[in-house]
Amino acid sequence: MGSRCGEVCRARSANQVKRILRILWTTVALISALICAASIGVWVRSYWAGDHFYISRERGSGDNPWGTNYNFNSSRGELQIDFNGVRNSATGNHHRWISRRPPRELPLGLSPGDPLIKRLGFTPWQHGDYRPGEAWQYWMSAPTWSVTVLSALIPAVWIIQRRRSRLRSAKGHCRSCGYDLRATPNRCPECGATTVK
Numbered sequence: 425m426g427s428r429c430g431e432v433c434r435a436r437s438a439n440q441v442k443r444i445l446r447i448l449w450t451t452v453a454l455i456s457a458l459i460c461a462a463s464i465g466v467w468v469r470s471y472w473a474g475d476h477f478y479i480s481r482e483r484g485s486g487d488n489p490w491g492t493n494y495n496f497n498s499s500r501g502e503l504q505i506d507f508n509g510v511r512n513s514a515t516g517n518h519h520r521w522i523s524r525r526p527p528r529e530l531p532l533g534l535s536p537g538d539p540l541i542k543r544l545g546f547t548p549w550q551h552g553d554y555r556p557g558e559a560w561q562y563w564m565s566a567p568t569w570s571v572t573v574l575s576a577l578i579p580a581v582w583i584i585q586r587r588r589s590r591l592r593s594a595k596g597h598c599r600s601c602g603y604d605l606r607a608t609p610n611r612c613p614e615c616g617a618t619t620v621k
Contacts, residue, residue, distance in 0.1 A: 460579065480493050493507070502565055503566055504547075507561070598612040
């Protein structure tokens with residue numbers, strides 16, 4: 425009796441863990457789908473409105489303040505992130521969003537010998553120390569389509585898994601592991617999952 429109760433309790437707790445993981449996976453897929461939709465909107469918008477959002481922070485005090493800027497740009501299908509700082513710059517703490525028409529052509533500066541990653545529109549993380557100890561800058565850029573493709577992967581996997589699960593259930597198999605449930609239609613003897621009618 426006790427061993428039977430222990431098996432049932434273990435099966436219930438395993439089902440609860442699977443349910444929680446399924447809810448988390450669905451939440452991640454939903455967030456990723458929202459990021460995908462937003463990136464498509466930014467991608468389309470970037471061809472008729474260039475957006476520039478920046479945050480300025482002042483660090484230090486007295487005779488030696490540091491002004492630090494965080495810039496996020498979207499223009500003509502490209503996303504750019506830029507961090508820079510200048511010594512003795514009293515920028516104050518503020519933020520601003522500027523939207524204006526993008527340039528007609530994006531200056532790519534490509535040459536035939538450039539690596540494939542640059543020809544695809546990616547600029548890896550770079551650093552510039554313009555006046556050592558006084559001004560610095562870090563920046564990177566990527567095409568907007570890359571964010572769209574990456575954020576679409578998780579929802580695509582979720583849809584495929586969901587479709588396979590429904591097909592298994594329609595064929596009389598367990599949705600979790602695929603075990604044939606014709607002999608035991610209420611509970612899977614392989615993984616302990618209960619069938620939902």
